[in-house]
Amino acid sequence: MGNERRAGFEDTTELTTEPESSMMLQSSWRTKRSIDMTSDSGLISQDSDYPKAIQEVLDELHQMQQTPRLVTNPDALETLEREIRQRTDHLGSLLVGYHMQQALDSAALQAEQAQLVRQWPKPLKNDGKVQVMVRTAQGLAVPVWVAYYRRKGPRRAGKRSAGVYVGLVLLGIYDRCTPALAAEVPPSKSRRIGSAEGKNPSNRV
Numbered sequence: 001m002g003n004e005r006r007a008g009f010e011d012t013t014e015l016t017t018e019p020e021s022s023m024m025l026q027s028s029w030r031t032k033r034s035i036d037m038t039s040d041s042g043l044i045s046q047d048s049d050y051p052k053a054i055q056e057v058l059d060e061l062h063q064m065q066q067t068p069r070l071v072t073n074p075d076a077l078e079t080l081e082r083e084i085r086q087r088t089d090h091l092g093s094l095l096v097g098y099h100m101q102q103a104l105d106s107a108a109l110q111a112e113q114a115q116l117v118r119q120w121p122k123p124l125k126n127d128g129k130v131q132v133m134v135r136t137a138q139g140l141a142v143p144v145w146v147a148y149y150r151r152k153g154p155r156r157a158g159k160r161s162a163g164v165y166v167g168l169v170l171l172g173i174y175d176r177c178t179p180a181l182a183a184e185v186p187p188s189k190s191r192r193i194g195s196a197e198g199k200n201p202s203n204r205v
Contacts, residue, residue, distance in 0.1 A: 097142030
């Protein structure tokens with residue numbers, strides 16, 4: 001991936017919180033959309049092959065179904081329940097990540113990105129794709145490749161100009177949290193979560 005880089009190697013200050021006019025544009029754009037878009041550390045491997053990873057978890061759950069575990073005390077039942085919860089949360093996050101990536105790669109969403117970029121208050125330039133970790137409502141962060149648009153103009157040495165992940169904006173993803181997660185946590189906490197994802201892009205389960 002010649003022009004693709006992993007997020008975190010450069011300053012990735014985002015425009016999603018500035019300026020106010022941009023936020024207003026994003027809000028109005030979302031309301032006008034007419035296209036029907038058909039680990040212990042809490043992170044999933046950045047190199048996830050989604051279909052393969054999903055199938056592996058399905059196989060683990062199927063094995064648990066085929067071979068019932070005899071639990072005879074509270075501790076054993078708690079351990080079993082936690083193992084099942086861990087796998088189902090993992091599966092849910094992988095499925096969300098898979099669908100996000102499919103949406104970001106779709107011609108429909110890419111066309112919407114191009115239109116929103118043209119209407120942005122300040123000129124933006126496609127700076128290539130980067131890998132971003134997005135945390136889901138299940139509590140795990142999953143990787144997606146998304147185009148990073150930055151302000152046009154000269155770049156400072158070793159730093160990236162302020163920009164925005166337009167594809168994530170169209171999906172309602174701010175502070176690297178899915179809409180479902182953002183609805184469940186206070187804004188201040190979601191910002192801390194997003195900051196942590198940006199600073200630790202290589203963490204994985």
